[in-house]
Amino acid sequence: MLSAEDNELFTRIGPGTPCGNLMRRYWMPVACASEISAEKPVKKVCVLGEDLVLFRDGQGRMGLLPERCPHRHASLYYGFAEDDGLRCAYHGWKFDVNGECIEQPYERAGGPLMKQACLKSYPVQQLAGLLFAYLGPDPVPLLPRWETLVRKDGVRDIVVLPIHHHNWLQAQENSHDPTHTFWLHARLYERALKDRPEERKKWAADLAYFGRPIESFDFELCREESWTGIRKVRTYGGDNPEREAGHPAIFPNILIAPQQRFLTTHFRVPIDDTHTKIYWVEFLPNEDGSITEQADADIPVTFMEPPRRSEDEDYRLDHFVYQDQMAWETQGAIADRTTELIGAGDRGIVMYRNLLREQIAKVQAGEDPDGVIRDPALNDMIRFTFSHGQADVAKKMATEAAE
Numbered sequence: 001m002l003s004a005e006d007n008e009l010f011t012r013i014g015p016g017t018p019c020g021n022l023m024r025r026y027w028m029p030v031a032c033a034s035e036i037s038a039e040k041p042v043k044k045v046c047v048l049g050e051d052l053v054l055f056r057d058g059q060g061r062m063g064l065l066p067e068r069c070p071h072r073h074a075s076l077y078y079g080f081a082e083d084d085g086l087r088c089a090y091h092g093w094k095f096d097v098n099g100e101c102i103e104q105p106y107e108r109a110g111g112p113l114m115k116q117a118c119l120k121s122y123p124v125q126q127l128a129g130l131l132f133a134y135l136g137p138d139p140v141p142l143l144p145r146w147e148t149l150v151r152k153d154g155v156r157d158i159v160v161l162p163i164h165h166h167n168w169l170q171a172q173e174n175s176h177d178p179t180h181t182f183w184l185h186a187r188l189y190e191r192a193l194k195d196r197p198e199e200r201k202k203w204a205a206d207l208a209y210f211g212r213p214i215e216s217f218d219f220e221l222c223r224e225e226s227w228t229g230i231r232k233v234r235t236y237g238g239d240n241p242e243r244e245a246g247h248p249a250i251f252p253n254i255l256i257a258p259q260q261r262f263l264t265t266h267f268r269v270p271i272d273d274t275h276t277k278i279y280w281v282e283f284l285p286n287e288d289g290s291i292t293e294q295a296d297a298d299i300p301v302t303f304m305e306p307p308r309r310s311e312d313e314d315y316r317l318d319h320f321v322y323q324d325q326m327a328w329e330t331q332g333a334i335a336d337r338t339t340e341l342i343g344a345g346d347r348g349i350v351m352y353r354n355l356l357r358e359q360i361a362k363v364q365a366g367e368d369p370d371g372v373i374r375d376p377a378l379n380d381m382i383r384f385t386f387s388h389g390q391a392d393v394a395k396k397m398a399t400e401a402a403e
């Protein structure tokens with residue numbers, strides 16, 4: 001249970017809020033690289049409560065600017081991407097990727113109005129087919145090179161989940177909740193696929209994996225040189241016993257999750273206080289360790305449909321993404337943590353909240369929070385050790401289940 005003050009402290013991420021200031025110290029994915037093209041060089045982006053416009057100018061430079069034109073506030077989204085900047089469609093004021101106003105038709109060239117019209121701009125970098133933005137203060141830290149984004153011994157794909165209608169923290173707390181997989185996933189899959197034998201076969205590995213009884217679980221707080229986070233350790237019983245140590249949840253809003261043979265990196269990006277955008281980068285290592293040259297343009301992207309078309313409809317629950325989304329959204333747009341009943345099984349969540357409180361205080365004290373990387377020597381490739389036989393267990397169980 002939290003006080004109302006702490007619940008506000010942890011969930012409000014707009015400009016100037018303590019948690020918003022913390023989140024702004026980390027790079028966030030804001031779009032897939034493939035969403036910006038010659039035909040469509042401009043995209044609306046809302047992140048951390050800020051309405052922005054992402055664009056590529058004719059010279060290939062990326063810009064991220066406030067959506068509203070400073071003149072009389074029309075949306076720059078409908079503007080023209082030109083060789084040297086983005087021109088507002090209303091009266092033609094033009095801004096370069098650094099936010100400088102470089103043209104004001106019908107105004108005196110170089111007058112004070114031009115200086116006043118300069119916009120703030122945010123740096124953008126591309127990695128693993130995603131465009132990342134940094135909305136925090138200078139100096140800009142390095143964009144972390146998680147192994148799942150930069151390893152070359154395999155192939156990647158991207159999944160963009162439907163917009164989640166809830167605060168970001170509900171998704172991230174779930175990464176410290178190791179017990180939910182049994183009921184929310186295994187049992188709901190069984191119910192949803194009861195009369196669909198073909199699809200049941202397709203999901204057999206997940207069903208079997210999630211369905212193993214969890215005998216015990218624990219958490220490790222990790223403070224590494226290039227990241228801080230919490231690892232889950234689960235011991236499974238049943239016919240396929242295993243101690244699984246891995247699953248690092250990287251502070252503040254990332255999870256690296258083994259998913260059968262994939263290593264999936266989940267980014268939970270706050271759109272605003274009550275909406276969250278989730279990007280996955282799935283990395284599938286080559287079994288023989290060989291190198292695959294995969295250009296960003298060749299990384300396939302899947303945009304998932306929402307689990308229901310309106311609030312009056314029931315959720316479809318035949319995919320674990322939708323099972324999680326149902327749980328997180330039905331907790332409320334911002335979960336009321338003043339009335340929750342926290343048990344021993346929730347101690348990972350308590351550990352995470354303590355870390356969040358500590359890191360907000362660090363930023364308030366003028367320090368870098370944990371996991372802000374400035375030394376290139378720490379960022380060549382950030383590797384993890386996983387001790388999980390999940391791929392093997394899942395394969396074995398899928399074979400058994402299919403027989």
Ligand code: FES
Binds near residue numbers: 092
């Ligand atoms: S509102 Fe953009 S140029 Fe006038």
Ligand SMILES: [Fe+2]
Binds near residue numbers: 174180181184185324
């Ligand atoms: Fe889940």
